[in-house]
């Protein structure tokens with residue numbers, strides 16, 4: 326069977342970083358967009374990291390991936406996002422010793438504002454954006470607010486890693502396979518305040534919350550999932566990379582393929598006010614995709630315990646938005 330001739334343009338920022346290294350080979354091999362979709366990769370890096378990006382590109386060549394139709398390496402966001410169909414914004418400024426939260430938000434504003442502007446100026450009409458670089462939700466908000474011509478729903482931030490972590494922890498507790506669990510949800514921010522929800526997650530036809538004790542749910546499950554990123558950093562001496570790249574692949578694959586009937590996933594999307602999350606915040610929700618657009622799952626009952634947890638994480642997102650507003654970044 327002949328392949329479609331026009332490759333999908335995929336831009337990866339921070340391409341020479343650890344997540345970039347775990348991500349690019351999987352995109353080029355077809356694991357993100359499928360075995361029939363050729364891709365062209367744009368690698369965006371800061372100038373000092375261009376040489377390392379070239380090394381990664383040499384290795385990509387050496388894999389002789391049949392679907393990989395071209396690699397462009399640049400430190401110019403305008404070039405990197407020209408005609409882009411899928412933009413994975415991974416590169417971000419990490420917090421260094423002595424850096425205040427405001428400094429971190431400002432430093433990231435210096436990255437995500439021009440990238441949002443470049444996406445606005447040059448991206449393809451169907452562009453889909455996933456922000457991975459932390460603080461992911463607020464970085465996505467900054468980029469989205471500088472891309473007024475792109476539908477807001479095309480900007481998303483990654484909570485699929487948290488979702489996958491929640492699946493793994495719940496499956497281990499129930500001694501079942503992760504594929505026996507449906508309707509897992511991460512609510513709120515990709516931070517320690519996030520709320521992994523077992524009240525709507527289902528296994529064996531019943532809510533998982535009804536199959537575990539409340540003490541485990543509150544004092545083991547939630548903190549284990551919410552603080553997993555810090556635990557990986559503590560153990561590895563570096564933040565999660567392969568699992569983060571895997572989650573980015575999952576996020577985009579689900580976006581373009583659609584969610585299976587009767588299930589949903591988690592993604593941080595622009596709030597339309599659902600579940601009391603202020604409109605415009607980029608917050609994680611239970612979402613479905615029809616292969617083109619994400620929709621927030623409607624009509625779930627939220628009990629008092631869940632309400633408190635969702636509100637706390639959303640309040641943190643509101644504070645981040647206020648801080649970047651004060652800095653003139655949104």
Ligand SMILES: NC(=O)c1ccc[n+]([C@@H]2O[C@H](COP(=O)([O-])OP(=O)(O)OC[C@H]3O[C@@H](n4cnc5c(N)ncnc54)[C@H](O)[C@@H]3O)[C@@H](O)[C@H]2O)c1
Nearest residue numbers: 339341342343344369370371374416417457458459486569
């Ligand atoms: N959302 C999530 O679930 C999740 C999970 C893991 C990591 N992260 C975040 O992902 C980000 C990347 O992690 P990593 O381990 O790959 O970091 P890394 O430090 O290994 O790589 C980051 C890369 O980004 C590049 N970069 C910096 N500024 C850039 C810019 N303006 N344009 C293009 N590239 C730029 C750097 O040169 C570097 O190569 C971090 O912010 C990390 O906290 C998010």
Ligand SMILES: O=C(O)C[C@H](O)C(=O)O
Nearest residue numbers: 459553554555557564565
């Ligand atoms: O990079 C981090 O701070 C942690 C990362 O977001 C993760 O969840 O693994």
